[in-house]
Amino acid sequence: MDPIGFHQHDHETCMSGGVAAADDYCAAKGLQFTPVRRRTLEILLSEHRAMGAYDLLEVLGAEGFGSQPPVVYRALEFLVKNGFAHKIERLNAFVGCVHPGADHTPAFLICRRCDAVAETRARPAMTLLRDLAEEAGFAVERAVIEAEGLCPNCREAAEA
């Protein structure tokens, strides 16, 4: 799993890849990858940043889908539940998943300057955390790991 997101790459490609993966997964699991759901994922993937639910809703509404909050929240619930998108708690916002299907416990790298979001592996950190917690008798089931800082591009810009 590579922390895509900060390097130049073809959005078109990673977008179609994500959508295709979702397509396959849904076909295999008998899930309905409906137009709103598909379009919501497309929008999320086409940006590599976290988007608020209402930002998404505005786009969906303008494209002829329902324009009320439940429309987008339901689509997001579906995408998140199935691992096609993630919620960034710190921002109350959502990102498309660029590693669909990959068995992942993701950690997020959020650039405070340009709002880009990348996913990276959280597994090693999770293991440590789990061990520490276990010492206290706490059984970790899930964890949110969200780092804030500067992405390569903005770092360069800052140094200049």
Add this chain to the structure above:
Amino acid sequence: MDPIGFHQHDHETCMSGGVAAADDYCAAKGLQFTPVRRRTLEILLSEHRAMGAYDLLEVLGAEGFGSQPPVVYRALEFLVKNGFAHKIERLNAFVGCVHPGADHTPAFLICRRCDAVAETRARPAMTLLRDLAEEAGFAVERAVIEAEGLCPNCREAAEA
């Protein structure tokens, strides 16, 4: 730093300790540890769980303080900025800090059954995360680490 919070202990003690530490810190830094701020911290410390801003506000209002949102949000801003309290992003809620002054990068252990919240060390996990991020050229400045699971008490109850 010990993951207090799940074991029996004297709330009175850890509460007065936290308040005293804040007192000292404010005196040293020339900060105003005013009645609303003090009371807000007391309330947070007296529970070992995350409280919503509006829950706090209700208490404050009933005690003669202002009853509008900015009152509590400003107090919380002060407490968080100075390390006397923390925000739990996942819950949009706040907890009093039980390790005041300690140089900490805290991680939180949130019990999904009783809502108790404990703080534990995040440093080891942070280091790993920072290294991983650095590989991608990302410079981590801060990180939110929030684990959800079962605390010792609820774990026992679940097994019974």
Add this chain to the structure above:
DNA sequence: ACACACGATGTTATTACGTAACAAGTAGAA
């Protein structure tokens, strides 16, 4: 003493985020 700057508190009003509850359409199984 006076005027001023500063920080804290309080208010009203508004924005952002999220969900409950209900109506209606559509596709597949019995």
Add this chain to the structure above:
DNA sequence: TTCTACTTGTTACGTAATAACATCGTGTGT
């Protein structure tokens, strides 16, 4: 066909957070 399950759409509401402005008290400099 009829029933069931699922999806989409709506209205209405609940919860979280902030903007903008008025007021007050304290300490400083004159």
